[in-house]
Amino acid sequence: MNLITISGPPSSGKTAVIIKTAETLMKRGVKIGAVKFDCLHTDDDVAYEKAGIPIKKGLSGQLCPDHYFVSNIEAVLEWGLKEGFDLLVSESAGLCNRCSPYVKEIKAVCVIDNLSGINTPKKIGPMLRMADIVVITKGDIVSQAEREVFAARVHAVNPTAIVMNINGLTGQGAYELSTMFIDSEQHVKTLKGKKLRFSMPSALCSYCLGETRIGESYQLGNVRKMNLEENSNA
Amino acid sequence: MHSKEQLLLKSPLELLEKYPYLEAFFTNQAVNMMADESMTLKQIMIQMDESGAEDTAFDATHFLDQLHDFIGQMQEFSGVNSQVVEVLTILPGTDKSGQPEGFVELNFKKSTITSIVGPTGSGKSRLLADIEWVAQADTPTSRTILVNNTKPSTDWRYASGKKLVAQLSQNMNFVMDLTVREFLELHAGSRMIANASIIVDKIIDAANDLAGEKFKADTPITSLSGGQSRALMIADTAMLSSSPVVLIDEIENAGIDRKKALEILTGEEKIVLMATHDPILALMADQRIVIKNGGIHKVLQTSEAEKSMLIKLEEADRRIQQLRTKLRSGESIVDDFFP
Known part of the structure; x- marks a missing residue:
């Protein structure tokens, strides 16, 4: 079975890109399953079901979605193997921009859209910088110049990635993307022992554990203070 | 290095x-x-x-x-960058039913215009995707794309600053909060162009030449009218886009001088593809391809008869424009349109 991890900011078009790409693969007889990781709510499982793709969804609730992802991906992989998929797609929303959902040796795709602003590529951390493929969506509604500038910014942040423009509505480019989803040499049987491409954002303070009161005495654990004296951005 | x-x-x-x-x-x-x-x-x-x-x-x-x-x-x-795409070639594949396409070899030379006709959903997007992906008989149509008569390097597929096709359509808008000049300088900067101000001025002049109403360099791009936006997009794509092929999708009612727009693009050595059902635009092209059932059904060269028809159509168009101007300025119309 092939495994692929796809992530990107909320509403960038991840689900649309995955479904369009999956449709071209299913036409060629590839058996696909998907898992959607989100934080509070998702209706995307309905979209997957409608497209005929078996889907599992996981909501991280009050936990960091990245940590939730990495503690569950192994079990999801086992589900995929049991179902006998040729390809398992994991979709997760990058919520804090410091998200780091990729695993070494597992193909990683970042979906980002032209409307998010030209400074967005710089703001997104490992999710964009460590991706193998960067898919840019919503190119059909902005000018050619803006598409070129945006792609150049993505390139400056991640020069090694393959950058593709995909239209999530018409599916233009989805067939081309699909050719990079399947690697007949890849047989992922377990993720045990594999490593993340980059460490996940840490979160271990009293507020992670449900504290709601404000004040120094309630702040325990990994707490950091802003430096209001200095005028630097360090 | x-x-x-x-x-x-x-x-x-x-x-x-x-x-x-x-x-x-x-x-x-x-x-x-x-x-x-x-x-x-x-x-x-x-x-x-x-x-x-x-x-x-x-x-x-x-x-x-x-x-x-x-x-x-x-x-x-x-x-x-210095290597110019002189000619792009399509070798035939099949339509949706698996029937071979109706041509032997289709060439798009630089500075020429090809119009694309056919009903919505007939396969224009697929054709465009094939060109963009420089298909090597590895897409659903099995078409093959050659660049300068040779099998192209995979850079056209994978390198990010190197895309074959630039696109212009009615639905595209500017979304950045910048003035015209800032915007063009940003685009030039992303292309690492040395004397940005020269080309920026050139683009603004050319765009103003296309648009009905003139705009200034310090106008925010988001407050340009539909026609001004289209004019700026065309001039910018002609002079600053790195892509050798420009696809224009239905600019029928763009409120710009369409003939001049095409001249700017061909003048900058672009290969122009134009999806249109407007007879004036379709006949301005050197050739036109007819798409049917996902395949290229046939390729037609614009005939001499069609070219002389174009002159008449342009005259009729000019007269309709005059009527429009008259109506706008509050005049009454006299029935002398069909003498």
Whole structure:
């Protein structure tokens, strides 16, 4: 079975890109399953079901979605193997921009859209910088110049990635993307022992554990203070 | 070009002097590379302790790999840029039913216009995707695309600054909060063009020549009218886009001088493809392709009879424009349209 991890900011078009790409693969007889990781709510499982793709969804609730992802991906992989998929797609929303959902040796795709602003590529951390493929969506509604500038910014942040423009509505480019989803040499049987491409954002303070009161005495654990004296951005 | 080890011994400033385009790369790092100009890359990396690297999500090895790749690509990019696409060729595949397409070899030469006709959903997007992906009999249509009569390098597929097709359509809008001049300078900057101000002025002049109403360089791009936006997009794509092929999708009612727009594009040596059902636009093309059931059904050269028909159509169009002007200024219309 092939495994692929796809992530990107909320509403960038991840689900649309995955479904369009999956449709071209299913036409060629590839058996696909998907898992959607989100934080509070998702209706995307309905979209997957409608497209005929078996889907599992996981909501991280009050936990960091990245940590939730990495503690569950192994079990999801086992589900995929049991179902006998040729390809398992994991979709997760990058919520804090410091998200780091990729695993070494597992193909990683970042979906980002032209409307998010030209400074967005710089703001997104490992999710964009460590991706193998960067898919840019919503190119059909902005000018050619803006598409070129945006792609150049993505390139400056991640020069090694393959950058593709995909239209999530018409599916233009989805067939081309699909050719990079399947690697007949890849047989992922377990993720045990594999490593993340980059460490996940840490979160271990009293507020992670449900504290709601404000004040120094309630702040325990990994707490950091802003430096209001200095005028630097360090 | 420097090896990775050599790069480590240089300071970011030294590197910038040698490779000016690194400015884009450095400014897009979360880490301030210019904090201390005397430090080499190696020192910067050592200085950044573990927690600092964690905060900014900085991975030193990964950074060095990407820096090395970026320089390599940019050097190649600037060299490849000079290679002009003289001709793009499509070798036939099949339509949706698996029937072979109705042509032997289809050529698009630079500075020529090809119109594309056929009902919605007949396969225009697929054709465009095939060209964009420089298909090598590996897409659903099994078409093959050649560049300058040879099998193209895979760079056209994978390299990010190198895309074959630029697109212009009615649905596209400007979304950035910038003035016309700032916007064009930004675009020129992303293409690493040296004398940006010269080309920026040229584009503004050309766009004003196309648009009905003139605009100034300090107008915000989002407040341009539909016609002005289209005019600016066309002039910008003609002069600043790196893509040799321009696809124009239904600019029938764009409120611009369409003939001049096409002249600007062909004047900049673009290969122009134009999806349209407007007879005037379709006949302005040198050839037209008819798409049916997902395949290219036939290829027609614009005949002499069609060309003389075009002159009449243009005359009729001019007269309709006059009627429009009269109505706008409050005059009554006299029935002398069909003498």
